[in-house]
Amino acid sequence: MNDKTLPSRDRAQRFLFEETDIRGEIVQLDATYRDILAIHQYPPGVSSLLGEFMAAAVLLATTLKFEGKLILQARSERQIPLLMVECDSQLQVRGIARGAQEATADNFEQLLGEGQLAITIDPFSGQRYQGIVPLQHSLAASLENYFEQSEQLGTQFWLSASEDSAAGMLLQQLPAQLVTDAAERRAHWEHATTLANTLKDEELLTLAAPEIAHRLYHEDPLRLFEPLPVTFHCSCSRERTLNALASIQTAEIESLLEELGTITMDCEFCNQQYKFVREDLDGFLGDSDPVVH
The missing domain is CATH 3.90.1280.10 (HSP33 redox switch-like)
Known part of the structure; x- marks a missing residue:
């Protein structure tokens, strides 16, 4: 694989475990993240949270099998009244944090606690779908709760953002095909998530996706797919x-x-x-x- 085919680390890269029913995705955003932050003068805590939402929206959009867009939206009574990120099936992203210019907090609870998270799937043709869950102590935990309720397949997120980059990783169980024994499936899932929990924020933000996958799962047969570019694009006209x-x-x-x-x-x-x-x-x-x- 030639990583020089893309000019920056603004990309999403999928990987599959060859011997069990688990998929993974890693997204890393540099220029895309900075382009969005350059439009608005958000406080540092808001910028970081917007970066996590951007990474999460891309991770979710990569699961879609249609032409359209995914909207990740949080509303709360705390310091950020509304935070919204859109990502379409071409992995074009845009996002805003409305009413957050005066926010002073740097943690999730004070910025967005006790609100609601809505995930909207809006296909260019077909019916719109929306799922809503309460916001928990982090965006990752809120998304995991959403998948536990709606998909009933194991799904975990790792999200991080700094001043100039944002990144995320997703692991998700797939329907039983390669492994059908329930106990064995649980063991494989525990193995994959336990190793993923050793990943540090700095590694997620700075290492290339293939290197992250290798560090975590060098003893597991993995299939790494070609990376897909992610860009900032506003659909207004x-x-x-x-x-x-x-x-x-x-x-x-x-x-x-x-x-x-x-x-x-x-x-x-x-x-x-x-x-x-x-x-x-x-x-x-x-x-x-x-x-x-």
């Missing part, structure tokens, strides 16, 4: 912003146009500005005089 304007009452739009001459809308995710004049809005304003309802 002028057309989508115009569609959002169409949901606002006509009288309110008329009032804004009379007062300002133009309507400017900012994308929260990337700070892109979209400006609209009356001619841009004729499609849903009509040509007649405004009528106030």
